[in-house]
Amino acid sequence: MSFVNEFISDEDVEKYRIEEIDEKFVSNGTRARDWTIDRDRDVYLRNVAIGGGAEPELRNRMSWTLYWHGDLIVLRLDLISGGEDADGAGWAQWKLMWLNGSSGLPLHLKEQRTQILADLKDALTAYRSFGIYSREWPSYQVILEVDEGCVI
Template sequence: MPFVNEFVPAEDVEKYDLKAIDDNVFVGRTRARDWTIDRDRDIYLRNIASGGGAEPELRNRTEWTFFWNSDLIYLRLDLISGGEDAGNVGWSHWKLVWLNGNNGLPPHLKDKKAQILVDLEDALLVYRSFGIYSREWSGYRVTLEVDRSCVI
């Protein structure tokens, strides 16, 4: 089964210990109860914090958890731009700013970084502009840029 956007079932809140993750988010205190998940591969992407303020460079900062290969990876993704082209095709351009703070991937995942980035981009493609709350487009595309200072 590919990635889908859904509300997190109660049993998964416990399975993935989402309450503990939520309790560790200090900025913006998340109450996110939706995610983008590929159940067959046990991978999920979940927005846990969004920036605030009027300035786009702050407002467009987002923090996420990306559960991959039984490892929880914390991400900061900035939404650079997004919109809709002719023909009802939506798009978003994301920049990966950091993984696990500035620590990058744990050593046992370093050789998997290419696949992790592909899976992250695939999850963002399904997430679209706002996960389960995204409007429908006839198509969608995602650009995932890795910031030059991002340690992977």
């Protein structure tokens, strides 16, 4: 199976403790009830807070949770740019600013860094521009950069 965008079932809200996670994102929290999930890999990506303000550098700051094989990782991803090519293909450029505040991955996940980043990119590609609410493109590409100050 691969990543799909879907609404979160009541069972999954309970299983993954979504309401408990939401309590941590009071300011600009989305309370989103949709996610991008790969059940076979036991990985999901969920937007939990959106930056506020009129300036793009604030508005494009987003907090996400990446559930990866039993571990919850909190990310800040900034949307740098995105759009559509002349052939109709969609794309987005994201920059990973930090993981778990600025403390990076827990020690037991450090060796999995490459796979975690690959799964994050796969999830963002499936998420497209707006998860379950995304329009269809013939193809979609994600450019994922890691900020030079990001501790992984």
